[in-house]
Amino acid sequence: PLAALLEIGGVKIAKDDVVREGDPTNNVPDTIFSKIGLQLHRRDRHPIGILKNAIYEYFDERHEGKFVKFDDLCPIVSVKQNFDDVLVPADHVSRSYNDTYYVDAQTVLRCHTSAHQAEILRKGHTHFLVTGDVYRRDSIDSTHYPVFHQMEGFRVFSKDECRDSDMDATSHAAADLKKSLEGLAQHLFGAVEMRWVDTYFPFTNPSFELEIFFQENWMEVLGCGVTEQEILKRNGRTDCVAWAFGLGLERLAMVLFDIPDIRLFWSTDERFTSQFSKGQLGAKFKPFSKFPPCYKDMSFWINESFTENNLCEVVRGIAGDLVEEVKLIDNFTNKKGMTSHCYRIAYRSMERSLTDDEINQLQWRVRETVENKLNVTLR
Numbered sequence: 001p002l003a004a005l006l007e008i009g010g011v012k013i014a015k016d017d018v019v020r021e022g023d024p025t026n027n028v029p030d031t032i033f034s035k036i037g038l039q040l041h042r043r044d045r046h047p048i049g050i051l052k053n054a055i056y057e058y059f060d061e062r063h064e065g066k067f068v069k070f071d072d073l074c075p076i077v078s079v080k081q082n083f084d085d086v087l088v089p090a091d092h093v094s095r096s097y098n099d100t101y102y103v104d105a106q107t108v109l110r111c112h113t114s115a116h117q118a119e120i121l122r123k124g125h126t127h128f129l130v131t132g133d134v135y136r137r138d139s140i141d142s143t144h145y146p147v148f149h150q151m152e153g154f155r156v157f158s159k160d161e162c163r164d165s166d167m168d169a170t171s172h173a174a175a176d177l178k179k180s181l182e183g184l185a186q187h188l189f190g191a192v193e194m195r196w197v198d199t200y201f202p203f204t205n206p207s208f209e210l211e212i213f214f215q216e217n218w219m220e221v222l223g224c225g226v227t228e229q230e231i232l233k234r235n236g237r238t239d240c241v242a243w244a245f246g247l248g249l250e251r252l253a254m255v256l257f258d259i260p261d262i263r264l265f266w267s268t269d270e271r272f273t274s275q276f277s278k279g280q281l282g283a284k285f286k287p288f289s290k291f292p293p294c295y296k297d298m299s300f301w302i303n304e305s306f307t308e309n310n311l312c313e314v315v316r317g318i319a320g321d322l323v324e325e326v327k328l329i330d331n332f333t334n335k336k337g338m339t340s341h342c343y344r345i346a347y348r349s350m351e352r353s354l355t356d357d358e359i360n361q362l363q364w365r366v367r368e369t370v371e372n373k374l375n376v377t378l379r
């Protein structure tokens with residue numbers, strides 16, 4: 001039989017290999033499979049592609065085109081690539097079926113572009129940028145979507161480059177990293193207020209986050225740091241130092257283009273797509289509709305296996321991009337030790353007004369499926 005076949009970077013993917021309902025080692029739903037291969041970051045007139053090109057331009061200018069670019073690597077990777085190769089501990093939450101999409105016990109949809117660091121290093125590259133779609137199970141609101149895009153940057157310093165500096169190699173790399181990324185923020189935003197925050201990643205030390213002050217809030221736009229020696233050592237770079245960063249393209253694009261909701265990046269409505277053109281960074285998006293949201297509450301007694309990510313996946317599976325937010329609004333435990341949650345679901349289309357009838361039907365299907373699939377008791 002003819003299976004649905006996708007091809008990404010020379011890898012052929014059959015739907016049956018990625019979505020297998022009932023297989024306990026697999027948790028990829030249809031809605032996620034349908035995003036694989038769309039590659040928004042490779043469209044020159046899409047905000048994500050326009051932003052990718054602007055970042056390329058910055059690094060090309062700064063490093064005379066030395067950075068090698070990868071943007072067609074297959075998002076289906078091994079557990080080893082996604083976690084082990086970047087030193088993610090065996091018990092780290094990000095490895096759980098609640099956080100990551102597993103194709104089978106050894107294979108995942110990459111949850112970050114860091115999954116490709118090791119293989120590219122092993123090929124001998126010292127300066128590279130990796131852009132791709134990444135996948136994470138998560139809750140639902142205007143800045144979270146289970147598929148988004150990241151760009152990874154990686155730079156290995158030669159021994160000479162470190163020797164010429166009056167700092168130790170790690171400080172030299174950290175200083176260069178911060179300077180490069182401050183320059184990038186400047187290139188993209190012009191003058192902006194930004195700050196560095198110390199953080200932790202298994203693959204870098206020291207590790208930092210860059211935050212940008214935007215619309216009255218500090219917003220995290222990227223994670224970065226000096227690469228753990230162990231990663232360099234394992235991949236043929238014994239006496240070097242390196243930095244790496246991973247930035248979220250949607251986050252930056254929402255700020256640069258004034259895009260209010262992350263679902264819009266997936267819109268095929270011409271009123272959205274026609275507003276962007278190749279090479280035009282920061283053309284402000286003009287909303288073409290403002291339909292009121294419709295709220296529906298549902299309460300249920302949870303069981304031990306209940307998670308918000310599972311609930312969100314059920315809702316997204318039924319309502320697709322018509323769901324704007326799923327929010328816990330009440331939570332209590334009774335004398336018998338039973339815990340009740342009340343969730344408020346906001347339905348809103350970015351493109352048209354929804355009828356009461358349509359929303360009621362969605363909500364009924366959500367209630368039915370939540371009860372059957374999540375084994376909770378509706379109240």
Ligand code: PHE
Nearest residue numbers: 112114223224225244245246
């Ligand atoms: N992979 C990290 C994330 O997805 C970002 C990161 C990349 C941090 C490289 C440090 C170095 O959150």
